[in-house]
Amino acid sequence: MPLAVQFEKYGDIDVLEVREVPTPRPGPGEVLVRVRAAGLNPGENAIRLGAFHDTWPATFPSGQGSDLAGRVEELGANVSNWSVGDEVIGWVDTRASHAELVVVPAEQLVRRDPAVPWEVGGALFVAGTTAHAAVRAVGAGQGDTIVVAGAAGGVGSLAVQLARRAGATVIGLASEPNHAWLADHGVVAVTHGDGVADRVRAAAPGGVDAFVDTFGGGYVDLALGLGVAKDRVNTIIDFAAAARTGVRSAGNMDAASAEVLEDLAKLVAAGELDVPIAASYPLTEVRAAYRQLMQRRTRGKIVLLP
Incomplete structure (x- = not known):
């Protein structure tokens, strides 16, 4: 069974668990992506602490993460613009990218240029x-x-x-x-x-x-x-x-679109936008990754590598 980061209640970093979960299946208009890299963002820490409960309440067990880069593993119905094996950069709005497998709406993906490192692609969308x-x-x-x-x-x-x-x-x-x-x-x-x-x-x-x-x-x-x-x-x-x-x-x-993400990825591929990666961690060390993030002294991004 694939692994995913989850938490059962609001709290500090120690509520995060890496668990085996059922393999997700894509529905119509969705694809299943095997995640190669997924960025961490301070907003995820605030969500886990419950700071946004009134606006975006969590349903437990809750997953975590938005940014991702990976390979298309499976297609849902009515998806014609992607093929199994395509390398992609994208995001989810379901708090789920800190995982080995994640279902992503097909329109929230762009093609990964080989000139964009996995870590950079996986950290690009939110920042x-x-x-x-x-x-x-x-x-x-x-x-x-x-x-x-x-x-x-x-x-x-x-x-x-x-x-x-x-x-x-x-x-x-x-x-x-x-x-x-x-x-x-x-x-x-x-x-x-x-x-x-x-x-x-x-x-x-x-x-x-x-x-x-x-x-x-x-x-x-x-x-x-x-x-x-x-x-x-x-x-x-x-x-x-x-x-x-x-x-x-x-x-x-205010800029959450595939078009903006694609433009940013093209700048990275052309060497015109540098996305510094401060550190990368395996998925199982998600707590350590967040401890470093919350010190607020890193240059650039911290990334999980499932």
Whole structure:
């Protein structure tokens, strides 16, 4: 029987179990995918803790995970655009990708180019579409100066590159160990922490036009204090600050489409988008993977390899 990550109740990382489960079967318009890689995202941690129970309640036992890359194993009825053996990148909305086998709607898959590593494909959807939505929300364009907070994280590392592709000068807020990586990607690295506002002003003497917050913890107020207009500030995490101040809060759901995923995958295949992989773990070490993720000090993505 295939293995899958499940949990029986809301709680900390220790509620996660790797269990044998019945082999899932695809229905009409669906395919069964054997997962080669599946990314971890902070939102999954919040769901498991019960933080989103009022909006998206879990049904127990609950699975986990959205991102995935793998091979098509079986076709459901009325699926004509995929064949058994096709290599794919995609996502599910059923909290189920942290598993060896997962059923995926056929329209939520794109073809995997061999130039896209499995780990990268399996980590691309949530972070990539979130970064795409955030950069689009602030209207990144030629001549802009944009600050990205959490610039070396899973979303931030992609947002800085997408903003650069849009023609903006990008200032990335990150710890010193990540400065060289940011500089290599054309980003002006600035250390976060006490005094960051003064350091940003020094790095942007002409002012800041837009701000993308991928980390939370006061960056919305920092952006407004820097004089950035509300409609050019976007946070993907601090929803309370967005409600209080009126800034934007576009994220994954605002760009969740196969078309956006395909565009991102093409950039990766062409060497025009770097998706750093901080670590990979076997499925059976899912707890250790989440412990590393929740330290919030990784560069890029953490991936499970079923």
